[in-house]
Amino acid sequence: MTEVIVQETAPVTLIGGGDVTRSDLAEALAHAPGLVAIDSGADQALALGHRPRAVIGDFDSVSDATRAALSESILHLVEEQETTDFDKALRSVNAPLVLAVGVLGARLDHQLAALNVLVQPHAASCILIGAHELVVHLTTPLEVALNAGDVVSLFPLCPVTGRSQGLEWPIEGLNLSPMSRIGTSNRATGPIRIEVDGPGLLAMLPRHCLGGLIQAMQAGRSC
Structure with a gap:
């Protein structure tokens, strides 16, 4: 340690x-x-x-x-x-x-x-x-304001499930895994909220949202 x-x-x-x-x-x-x-x-x-x-x-x-x-x-x-x-x-x-x-x-x-x-x-x-992008590890709910059409990629490093709002292709009901289903090139329809059921999911967000992401991370300690 x-x-x-x-x-x-x-x-x-x-x-x-x-x-x-x-x-x-x-x-x-x-x-x-x-x-x-x-x-x-x-x-x-x-x-x-x-x-x-x-x-x-x-x-x-x-x-x-x-x-x-x-x-x-x-x-x-x-x-x-x-x-x-x-x-x-x-x-x-x-x-x-x-x-x-x-x-x-x-x-x-x-x-x-x-x-x-x-x-x-x-x-x-x-x-x-x-x-061009920001990368965070999601362990608590993350809410951040994005523009419609912004690319949001979700990449699991281990099997994980979760729920989302504001994504063109919601993740609820999906079993995300690096060996099967990943979530690259999703798109925001506006502000997003992503909640996961365990560790291991990386979110890749557009660079322009850094200020909003910092506020969200400090409010929720999301990684």
């Missing part, structure tokens, strides 16, 4: 070594001003003009130059190799919400690992911010 390294009463932004733009980071920090880097995410943070308050990982990818530029007091080495750096960082943060940038994009295996981490139990709720 990783110790809590960052304890915050406000949302926190995690930055990883994947695809991230200056505007991605700025948008995340506007909602979650505390910046924590995941290993080589520290390189990205400095390159984009920001100094993280903590760097967490096994330090197998962060550059020597970045390590030298940062105080030793904010470098938190987690040496175990059983989990990914994203998992290490997420387990080390206790905050009402985490926004993660630089976790999607780049290597496909890293993206799949990040989605696996997202469905594991953590103290902090988390939103993954990609170039």
